[in-house]
Amino acid sequence: MKILYGVQATGNGHITRARALLPSLQQQGIEVDFLFSGRPKQRLFDMEMFKDYRWARGFTFATAKGKVNTLATLTQLQPWQFYRDVSQLDVSDYDLILTDFEPVTAWAAKRQGILSVGLARQYALRYPLAGQQSARWLKTAVSIFAPAKLMLGVHWCPEFPSLLPPLLAPVSPLPVDGSELPFILVYLPFEQLSAVVNWLKQCPSWHFKLYANVNALRTDDNVTILPLSRHAFPADLQRCRGVICNSGFGLCSEALVAGKKLLIKSLQGQIEQAYNTFTLLKMGKAQQFKTFSPEALLNWLYQPAAEPFPMPDPATAVARWLKQGCVDTVSDLAATIWQQQR
Known part of the structure; x- marks a missing residue:
């Protein structure tokens, strides 16, 4: 065939x-x-x-x-x-x-x-x-x-x-790296990179790994900005304490299965992401933010960890x-x- x-x-x-x-x-x-x-x-x-x-x-x-x-x-x-x-x-x-x-x-x-x-x-x-x-x-x-x-x-x-x-894609649990600081994984490709970085820097006691369309790794205070990678990103998804992302179906699904708490921002005007956001909120599997408010970020950061949500x-x-x-x-x-x- x-x-x-x-x-x-x-x-x-x-x-x-x-x-x-x-x-x-x-x-x-x-x-x-x-x-x-x-x-x-x-x-x-x-x-x-x-x-x-x-x-x-x-x-x-x-x-x-x-x-x-x-x-x-x-x-x-x-x-x-x-x-x-x-x-x-x-x-x-x-x-x-x-x-x-x-x-x-x-x-x-x-x-x-x-x-x-x-x-x-x-x-x-x-x-x-x-x-x-x-x-x-x-x-x-x-x-x-x-x-x-x-x-x-x-x-x-x-x-x-x-x-x-x-x-x-199937994933295997990764060993905990005791030398690595706990971090939040961030992927917001439709947002202005500088706006995202400035938002995350308002929570200086937390460490963030932000994947973006950049050519090389760089650090800005408590934010590590990394180039897109299909190898490093899934590994960081397994190790992170939570995920901040747009409400695309794929990454939200991976986070649910991995048991990562979600903070999501819909791409405005994209109807699929609006449906995804509505569904995740109704399921109680995510929190939503609409603007880069430090209060919304801090409130979510101190929420407890999520449980894995297995699916066939x-x-x-x-x-x-x-x-x-x-x-x-x-x-x-x-x-x-x-x-x-x-």
Whole structure:
């Protein structure tokens, strides 16, 4: 079996899902090619496991100071380039197209009549998650952006019969380094770096590790600023005392499973993050901040540690389901997975 796996690379959560699922696909004997879109190719990092992947421009949103910039987002759209990318992508050699909300592969599959499966958090937004009524237009918008014949949404609990648990890379508990100061892990890529650093420095008795788009490690008082890394970041996630981040699904999921308390700030204007925030608050699994207030930070810092929130690992079952031709219904697949123990 040979599949083309399209990954939306706007955020790292989509790429994390691909990293988690790829070993199970390979264990099933599936040959996998990748296409990434939504981020300039030169800004992708630690991509060795995807080998000779393809890249397309795709679509993404522009941000500034923690908000989606609607005008800039619309200005940077290149619909004719997207049409050319879809038209020129020949998927006839593939048995199946798997799309993690990646529009070029999704539309190429639709135009060429190839079976397509969507696997992403965004497909869960077709439902009124956590009792919040889904926007009337959202279900249509999700299906238009990255259409798929079968849609696998992911969620933190079996709230709806066709939603799966998150796909997360397996981790092993790390030994405690007695020489390392306790620290808080911070990842706020949509915020202004100087604003985040100045905010954290207002709590000088705490140490923070802040991952950002920088070229080299540097220290500013009690804040260590580190370059993005798929190797160092997961290790620090396991060792940290808590996580401060935007409310992207992937990192929040990793923090929940690892038992790390969460302080989250939604990317304003991004509806998925708004749903994630609403759900986490209702579950009692996070605290929210909207401005860089030292009071909100201090209040959270002195909150007790969180307990691990285990969820089943769906990777093997999803890979087997794909290899068998997606014969079972999505609801049956989800029910089987939720019965497992992570």
